[in-house]
Amino acid sequence: MKNLLLMRAPLKYIQGADALKHFYENIKDFGDNFLFICSNSAYKSTHDLIEESFKDSKTKRIYKVFGGISSTGEIEKMRKIVRDEKIDVVVGVGGGSAIDTSKATAYYEHKRIAIIPTVCATDAPCTGLSVIYNDDHSFNTYLFYPNNPDFVLVDSNVIANAPTKFLVAGMGDALGTYFEARACYKTSSLSLENGGISLSAMALCELCYKTLIKCGKEALISCENHLVTPELDAIIEANTYLSGVGADNGGLCVSHSFYNGVTSLGKKTAMHGACVAYGTLVQLVLENGCKEEFNKVRDFMHSVGLPLTLEEVGITKEDVHQVAVASCVPGESIHNLSGDVSVKELEQAILLVDALDHDYLNNK
Ligand SMILES: [Zn+2]
Known part of the structure; x- marks a missing residue:
């Protein structure tokens, strides 16, 4: 189709x-x-x-x-x-x-x-x-x-009234949605449901990202205090509907392949959405896009407690090669990226994000 x-x-x-x-x-x-x-x-x-x-x-x-x-x-x-x-x-x-x-x-x-x-x-x-x-x-x-x-x-x-770690992980999963869909759209890749990507899908994905940036921090504070606020409701909708329907119709790319690569280690790591968020920073490095965008995504992640370093993801530098190999197996969504990506390039991007983020945290 x-x-x-x-x-x-x-x-x-x-x-x-x-x-x-x-x-x-x-x-x-x-x-x-x-x-x-x-x-x-x-x-x-x-x-x-x-x-x-x-x-x-x-x-x-x-x-x-x-x-x-x-x-x-x-x-x-x-x-x-x-x-x-x-x-x-x-x-x-x-x-x-x-x-x-x-x-x-x-x-x-x-x-x-x-x-x-x-x-x-x-x-x-x-x-x-x-x-x-x-x-x-x-x-x-x-x-x-x-x-x-x-x-x-x-x-x-x-x-x-649910533990906040789930809301945070959901924001991580939702963070990948727009960037993965945008990458798929650029290369005319198929959505998760094997269809062409519509403007409607892209609009949902973009709104998902904007909602996270606008309401994420306040939603987290609301959840910590068990308060149903407009910001919490906005993030519930972003995590559940905008991200779910967005990903279904928009497609996946590096962020989710990175998560699948991490699971290949078979060890206990950060939750699905937390790994997806780190994978989104990796994708932005591979896309070599504008620095402001990378910084904005990272600031957001830091503000809600999503992982910025490999240690927070739950993996070591020694694991990175295996993660990169598993992320790049044929059929993985990472191949939807424009120009594709080799294991070596991915490995370097994963390590670069860790190094950049350590520098960022040291200068906080
Ligand atoms: Zn996901």
Whole structure:
């Protein structure tokens, strides 16, 4: 579909304080039997509010607390519940793993899918794909769906009471969105959903970046104090909708390849979004663009506590070669960059960002 523009998004998106109280009224046409696949903390923070939205309804609700990753084994378990209990609607409640498991379960069983993110750490809620793992936690595949989720609902009160590290990581994931899409657009690369990149997608991505710069710091302070402010709501929307729909329709580039390279080390590192943010600085160095842009992105990252050095990412200088090799394997999104990039060039860019940032921090 290289020449055809493509825009995909969730069918319906609702966000705000106390949004959960309106969950059922928004999906009552989907069916009567619901399976909620929840992370442990998500179950605690949302169960009572979800139940309140169902009061007086004649529906069946089954809650499964899900402790694992989005693996083939977990998905099989959930599919069996859907069949045995004649479920009409699968609802993913939690972070990336619960959401990805729910999306896959609904897709295989041909059921409607609703998503209630309880953290804003990744693009998972709004995208039309899942990351699937093997039961031993190793990466299995990306599972692409014909459509994005039917319904996404974010309750800002829940996000304001979630640990701030998730909001920060989500801002890191969202930070890559505009720059990765811009790089893809320049080379007429395909979006994450294999379509041509539209002006609409670029507008969402650009707004995502501008919103981070404008509201990121205040949103973080709001979250630290459990306050739902206009700035926090703006960042919830940027992290969840603008970044998710933006990346889906805008495409990925160096930032996400850098993250995939970091995961190849198999060790505990900073969260997905934090690595993506560092990878964005690497991309800006490789693009050799204007210094003001690099400085603006770095100032933002510093202001919200995103990692500026390799140490903060959780890797060493000795790891950089392996990260660069893994980031550049065929099929990686890094090859969407104009002029492409070699392992050696990437390795040097990763090290240069670390050196520049040490200098920056020393002069603070
Ligand atoms: Zn991401």
